[in-house]
Amino acid sequence: MIKVQITGKEQIVKVEEGTIITPLGFSAAGIHTKVKRKRNDMGLIYCEVPAEAAAVYTLNQIKAAPLKVTKENLDQEGKLQAIIVNSGNANACTGNQGLFDAHSMKNAVANLLSINPHHVAVASTGVIGEKMPMEKIIPGIAHLVPQKNQQAALDFNEAILTTDTCMKTTCYETVIDGVKITMAGSAKGSGMIAPNMATMLGFITTDANISHDHLQSALSAVTNKTFNRITVDGDTSTNDMVVVMASGFAENTPLEPSNEEWDQFVQLLEKVCEDLAIMIARDGEGATKLIEVNVYGAISDDEAGKIAKTVVGSDLVKTMVYGSDPNWGRVMMAIGKSGMTLDPENINISIGPYSLLENSQPTNYVEETLSDYLKNETVVININLNIGSGHGKAWGCDLTYDYVRINASYRT
Template sequence: MQTTSNQQLIKVEEGSIVSPLGFSATGLHTKVKRKRNDLGLIYCDVPAEAAAVYTLNQIIAAPLTVTKESIGYEGKLQAVVINSGNANACTGKQGFLDAMAMRDAVANIFSINNHYVAVASTGVIGEKMPMEKIIPGIDNLDPQKTIQGAENFNEAILTTDTCSKTTCYETVIDGVKITMGGSAKGSGMIAPNMATMLGFITTDANIPHVHLQAALKEVTNKTFNRITVDGDTSTNDMVIVMASGLANNSSLTPEHPEWDKFLHILNQVCQDLAIMIARDGEGATKLIEVNVVGALNDDEAGKIAKTVVGSDLVKTMIYGADPNWGRLMMAVGRSGMTINPLTIDIKIGPHQLLMNSEPVNYEEAVLSNYLTHSEVDIHINLNIGTGIGKAWGCDLTYDYVRINASYRT
């Protein structure tokens, strides 16, 4: 399912968030969680141009408020500190003071302005932050420009995730190499805009804050905002991009002749991370990709794709390998977007099920076997326009209930 275009992108197989020039990272165990790392840091040698997008949940965790304040001051960041195991959400005034204390502690350790520090948290909502563990942990953070440093960070941000999520690409802009790496966490409560997901992207490209922010917003709408696991949106979601500028390319703006190259590498990094999150949905056994074409416009195509992949009936159909295509039609119809009920084509994988909204003969046993695969592609052509869009999700299994029924224990 994962593809790149021909715009000269190179996948860096051993790449990470420390691959771009200027970045280092680390993670360690403070005993907020029972076992694995639960405190992480990304650090940049110089104040980096920064951009971020945030959850649309009206209840916003304290770390997001602090991070918005930091980025809003100058549009730059030099460090991001994150803890897992505690969301610091719905914790009142003390939660805000604790997030500020985390920011100030990092600023003091690295002798940087406190508005150059972003804060992120993920975990259980409504519990006070164990600052007696967090602050000593911050004192021991020692970021490294190594694969191990990145891996330690990747582990530190996880909650119910079954694996780390990381990716890295290179391209050439103005004749110099541009590198971009990303790390993310997310497994449940994934219904962007955005989800219980955190994403951290680093690049050595030279790009001003205002244009980085616009690029991130545009790309997020096509990637992170096109994934869903369970229909719930968290209080803590955030994606942060930091650009060190150390590649020394000419400043990137929409007027730059290679602006599209930068959008492409950012889109690919975000898409990789989004797909990894969808694949790792709590209890999931299958990744689902829905492609919609022939819609009235791209926006409507994307919304239809997300409605289909987010349908519990579609998700359970995929889990049970039951080729009940009527559930796909139901989801298209309830999307609220423009359709012609008489012109819809549907394929699951290579198997045509519907042409002009009329059933096509297919071998049910063969299609059922296809639905047992770990990746399932659904293709829908509305035949009313030129709009295209994609969305990603996963099946809904018994394990999803088991995991979330005992989340705090």
């Protein structure tokens, strides 16, 4: 384990071998139903008890059937006991049949596990506009056997991927109220990513004791600083969803904002979400580099975050990074088009440790040195607006020829 942060007397510690089922009370499964030609395409997370749960959803006005079913179920009493996920078909823009199919998946899982149907969340990812191959989905559900071992977690992680090139998972633990609390996450996402949220699914488990209302409040706040700060291509999907389940098995005093250690729990959640968000940004379709943009000296944290996301989402900035061309004018352009509060004559820009602009005037940087830095797998752009104390950051990736190739043949 590696210490990554200190909060008061306690530590938030990364669990290197942790998985989505490391928190107490959870198990998982993943299988191949042949919806996709290769590799697992259906996954399940199961909790031994109905867990307090929370979720955030895409802001795209066109929402896929599974998302609607999940929201409808979660709104009933704020609890979930299982999440069924399929990849290869999004079940989006499929009308009444799509809703019927999503409900059928929910009911099949409830029957399999002998749990309440409205304690089942449904998530799908893949091609939009094609009807679900229910002749494969329903028999597949019958073969899901949730287990609490490393292979089961890996099977689940693989089952949720589409154009992803790698699995995305993380796990942390801390001590709150004198007991160990563990939180883990698994996500998918690679393209059509400009959150509010992204073409992404995120699943987080924890054994913390916390109510639905307080968990929802924490997730909504953290999402705005993590998942909503990544972008790959400026597009927002129909299926995006992040779900958190809390088993309560840690048996801590119920967490709420008035608790002395509330901030520590929120930081634990933020660390898990930030890890997953960065993994998604790094794995953008065709990407070769992760871009992190930090904005300081803004009028507010909110404005700083919006400027950072505008910069990291600029196609010209993304191609600048891909081409290792330190053209800071593209960064200035993106700052200016953000619509946020600025003093155009007082902006500092640096790329990595190298200053390019001070008080909106070019510095005597060495272009070859900057170009060499831009060849790194991670590129950090720092911006200081010098007008306030607001700070925000965002993540994205470079824009490459492969992005066009991948998306030009997505269905073939």
